[in-house]
Amino acid sequence: MNLALLTIGDEICLGQIVNTNAAWIADQCSRQGWRVLAHSAVGDAIQMIIAECERLSGLADVVIITGGLGPTHDDCTKTALTEWTGDVLVEHKPTLEHLQYVMRQRGRELNARTAAQAMQPSRSTPLQNDKGTAPGIWLEIERYGKPVVIIALPGVPQEMRHLMLDRVLPRLRVYDSQNTSRLAHGWVMLYTTLLTTGIVESALADLVGDVQTLLEGQELAFLPSAAGVKLRITVTAPTRDEAQTLLERLTAKLRSIVEPYIYGTNDDTLEAIVGQRLRERGKTLAVAESCTGGLLGARLTDVAGSSAYFLGGVQCYSNEAKTRFVGVQPETLAQHGAVSEQTAGELASGIRKRFDADYGIAITGIAGPDGGTPDKPVGTVWIGLADAHSTHAEHFVFTNDRTFNRERAVVMALVRLWQHLQVTT
Amino acid sequence: MNLALLTIGDEICLGQIVNTNAAWIADQCSRQGWRVLAHSAVGDAIQMIIAECERLSGLADVVIITGGLGPTHDDCTKTALTEWTGDVLVEHKPTLEHLQYVMRQRGRELNARTAAQAMQPSRSTPLQNDKGTAPGIWLEIERYGKPVVIIALPGVPQEMRHLMLDRVLPRLRVYDSQNTSRLAHGWVMLYTTLLTTGIVESALADLVGDVQTLLEGQELAFLPSAAGVKLRITVTAPTRDEAQTLLERLTAKLRSIVEPYIYGTNDDTLEAIVGQRLRERGKTLAVAESCTGGLLGARLTDVAGSSAYFLGGVQCYSNEAKTRFVGVQPETLAQHGAVSEQTAGELASGIRKRFDADYGIAITGIAGPDGGTPDKPVGTVWIGLADAHSTHAEHFVFTNDRTFNRERAVVMALVRLWQHLQVTT
Numbered sequence: 001m002n003l004a005l006l007t008i009g010d011e012i013c014l015g016q017i018v019n020t021n022a023a024w025i026a027d028q029c030s031r032q033g034w035r036v037l038a039h040s041a042v043g044d045a046i047q048m049i050i051a052e053c054e055r056l057s058g059l060a061d062v063v064i065i066t067g068g069l070g071p072t073h074d075d076c077t078k079t080a081l082t083e084w085t086g087d088v089l090v091e092h093k094p095t096l097e098h099l100q101y102v103m104r105q106r107g108r109e110l111n112a113r114t115a116a117q118a119m120q121p122s123r124s125t126p127l128q129n130d131k132g133t134a135p136g137i138w139l140e141i142e143r144y145g146k147p148v149v150i151i152a153l154p155g156v157p158q159e160m161r162h163l164m165l166d167r168v169l170p171r172l173r174v175y176d177s178q179n180t181s182r183l184a185h186g187w188v189m190l191y192t193t194l195l196t197t198g199i200v201e202s203a204l205a206d207l208v209g210d211v212q213t214l215l216e217g218q219e220l221a222f223l224p225s226a227a228g229v230k231l232r233i234t235v236t237a238p239t240r241d242e243a244q245t246l247l248e249r250l251t252a253k254l255r256s257i258v259e260p261y262i263y264g265t266n267d268d269t270l271e272a273i274v275g276q277r278l279r280e281r282g283k284t285l286a287v288a289e290s291c292t293g294g295l296l297g298a299r300l301t302d303v304a305g306s307s308a309y310f311l312g313g314v315q316c317y318s319n320e321a322k323t324r325f326v327g328v329q330p331e332t333l334a335q336h337g338a339v340s341e342q343t344a345g346e347l348a349s350g351i352r353k354r355f356d357a358d359y360g361i362a363i364t365g366i367a368g369p370d371g372g373t374p375d376k377p378v379g380t381v382w383i384g385l386a387d388a389h390s391t392h393a394e395h396f397v398f399t400n401d402r403t404f405n406r407e408r409a410v411v412m413a414l415v416r417l418w419q420h421l422q423v424t425t
Numbered sequence: 426m427n428l429a430l431l432t433i434g435d436e437i438c439l440g441q442i443v444n445t446n447a448a449w450i451a452d453q454c455s456r457q458g459w460r461v462l463a464h465s466a467v468g469d470a471i472q473m474i475i476a477e478c479e480r481l482s483g484l485a486d487v488v489i490i491t492g493g494l495g496p497t498h499d500d501c502t503k504t505a506l507t508e509w510t511g512d513v514l515v516e517h518k519p520t521l522e523h524l525q526y527v528m529r530q531r532g533r534e535l536n537a538r539t540a541a542q543a544m545q546p547s548r549s550t551p552l553q554n555d556k557g558t559a560p561g562i563w564l565e566i567e568r569y570g571k572p573v574v575i576i577a578l579p580g581v582p583q584e585m586r587h588l589m590l591d592r593v594l595p596r597l598r599v600y601d602s603q604n605t606s607r608l609a610h611g612w613v614m615l616y617t618t619l620l621t622t623g624i625v626e627s628a629l630a631d632l633v634g635d636v637q638t639l640l641e642g643q644e645l646a647f648l649p650s651a652a653g654v655k656l657r658i659t660v661t662a663p664t665r666d667e668a669q670t671l672l673e674r675l676t677a678k679l680r681s682i683v684e685p686y687i688y689g690t691n692d693d694t695l696e697a698i699v700g701q702r703l704r705e706r707g708k709t710l711a712v713a714e715s716c717t718g719g720l721l722g723a724r725l726t727d728v729a730g731s732s733a734y735f736l737g738g739v740q741c742y743s744n745e746a747k748t749r750f751v752g753v754q755p756e757t758l759a760q761h762g763a764v765s766e767q768t769a770g771e772l773a774s775g776i777r778k779r780f781d782a783d784y785g786i787a788i789t790g791i792a793g794p795d796g797g798t799p800d801k802p803v804g805t806v807w808i809g810l811a812d813a814h815s816t817h818a819e820h821f822v823f824t825n826d827r828t829f830n831r832e833r834a835v836v837m838a839l840v841r842l843w844q845h846l847q848v849t850t
Binding site: 404 | 461468742
């Protein structure tokens with residue numbers, strides 16, 4: 001089954017907000033083995049919405065629209081859909097009753113604006129929204145001699161996700177299975193991603209060699225990311241079982257070649273993988289963060305259950321904090337400076353001792369945009385790693401971008417800890 | 426001038442990554458007073474790219490393409506462009522020389538794959554890329570009896586931003602001024618956003634009253650965000666000067682009504698505004714973070730120059746860290762628990778004292794998904810705020826989503842500090 005996504009909203013077109021909805025919906029649909037062919041976004045303008053509905057209906061079996069379903073004057077998706085399909089709005093009694101119930105729960109009167117949400121295209125099936133007032137819309141039409149499902153959902157992410165997971169995906173799975181012969185593509189596409197680190201893209205490409213032969217004509221993409229290169233294998237096959245079998249076989253082939261560099265697959269994060277290793281071994285971790293100000297700890301504690309191995313740390317932004325709360329020698333700071341191998345080492349071993357942790361990690365650097373010197377330009381970062389046996393600090397020079405430097409420092413700290421855990425037991 | 430954006434890449438279509446490039450480019454163009462009419466994204470498929478180039482050229486004066494310019498086999502934007510315009514690729518000598526220079530700098534040989542980046546559409550102007558190997562493409566064509574500029578940029582955000590800021594925007598400004606009469610729209614659209622906090626959307630709408638009259642027919646959008654509701658005023662006028670004058674007048678009108686709730690405008694962040702207040706008053710801040718693990722410190726130190734007021738903090742994830750490094754009484758933890766008014770208060774006042782700071786902020790909560798009890802469900806957060814005179818802790822119950830709870834806790838801590846700084850001198 002092929003899909004196209006249409007996002008409605010001036011705030012998207014103007015670039016005021018990032019279109020996270022489209023990525024989330026596409027990811028959910030891709031996981032079903034369906035192929036998302038195109039994303040589109042237009043402003044709150046009825047004629048452009050109609051033109052896009054028409055175009056995307058020619059392209060795909062299913063068009064999922066988000067945004068423009070709210071109660072305010074700039075919401076015009078429902079108007080566009082009725083005009084496009086030559087339909088009319090009629091009162092949908094179950095929706096009205098649901099809105100009355102919701103307002104009672106909130107201790108408020110049902111006003112005219114909210115009640116208008118019960119007006120739905122006569123040929124559509126409203127999808128009850130338990131997280132807001134605008135119901136979703138499910139509309140089956142014929143276009144270009146083939147069936148098309150048009151789905152419209154509110155743009156509020158929480159409401160959209162609820163409607164996708166609880167109303168749309170279950171219906172679409174049934175629809176897909178009942179209409180296979182009538183839909184544009186019966187072929188199933190599946191993919192998996194191997195996450196590598198510690199090897200640059202060109203070296204990885206050399207290692208992989210002839211992609212066509214190795215992957216038997218299926219697709220391989222090299223996707224650079226902060227932690228390293230992601231390898232995405234995409235296979236297409238007539239049935240889900242064939243695609244699954246092929247994907248597993250090709251993944252095993254590729255994996256055998258790049259194994260030493262793989263830290264995870266698909267949605268795995270470095271912080272979750274590192275956390276799992278620490279937990280398996282019953283080891284603990286503490287951090288001392290200067291230029292990252294807490295970003296490493298924030299990443300580590302993004303992982304549910306991280307209290308099993310993350311004890312905490314010190315955001316030692318000032319020099320005084322480095323000496324008083326982590327135990328860096330004042331002479332070290334005076335002689336080598338806050339951004340130095342020596343300070344990074346003392347921060348790592350100091351935080352490890354103070355927290356009685358198995359591992360200590362320290363980050364100290366010049367994030368920028370100011371503070372650089374000819375010796376230590378903006379982007380200079382020292383990352384320290386200490387365990388009971390030794391302390392090691394490594395030097396990096398990133399860019400002149402503050403946000404990038406801080407993010408990259410955190411990623412490299414996690415990479416080094418992962419590598420350290422790979423070679424130690 | 427009207428624009429359309431086209432993003433190329435399977436990883437976008439499949440939803441593996443969020444399309445942050447489109448939002449960033451749209452924002453940059455909107456700030457110039459140009460109108461971005463549509464965003465589109467398709468996979469690495471030549472025929473779909475060509476179809477989109479054709480369609481978007483009909484819609485807009487400028488089409489900005491990102492992605493698919495790299496050296497690997499799945500990069501096909503250049504092929505699509507040459508095929509679409511009936512052009513051929515020719516070697517662009519300055520690009521080749523630049524690539525040779527870059528490779529020498531990196532101490533590497535110029536291989537065939539990288540050298541192929543010097544092959545450019547014969548009718549285009551290559552845009553030198555100082556952050557990578559793929560040059561951007563600037564191509565002026567005629568379509569549907571009007572001029573269209575086609576711009577293609579690499580998808581790597583750092584390279585794309587460099588090319589947009591240093592090559593594309595300056596050229597586009599000149600192009601716009603030289604072609605005003607030939608371009609689809611001469612009208613200029615400008616907008617500004619007032620950032621409010623401490624008032625809910627419906628109360629804000631009541632306060633604003635009749636939008637049509639107040640804004641004289643221009644547009645006002647209510648955009649909910651974590652910190653509060655953003656009010657975006659958009660005006661359209663025949664000239665830039667008229668738009669600017671109108672925007673300033675309407676903004677002043679709206680501002681006079683909602684003034685007490687405004688913490689900033691446009692791209693202002695709470696952390697930058699709070700930082701500015703602290704800096705103006707010569708005050709300092711320290712933080713104690715339990716469930717956020719460093720996220721508040723990370724946000725505060727996102728701001729360049731934050732070392733002037735942010736001294737640091739303790740990521741007191743474990744109970745032991747709370748007592749040993751922040752000075753919470755063990756009896757307090759035993760009697761009230763780590764997530765309590767008493768602990769939040771002792772963390773805030775304790776961290777303030779240990780760091781000799783003017784203000785201490787503490788966050789302690791149950792981020793989830795586990796760890797909730799009937800008394801203290803997942804999403805329970807206590808935020809403590811201490812100054813030299815008093816300590817106060819406030820109770821929140823957010824959602825069952827770990828990431829959301831942590832983000833919201835950090836935002837509310839910043840909101841409370843901002844409000845505190847508003848009422849104190």
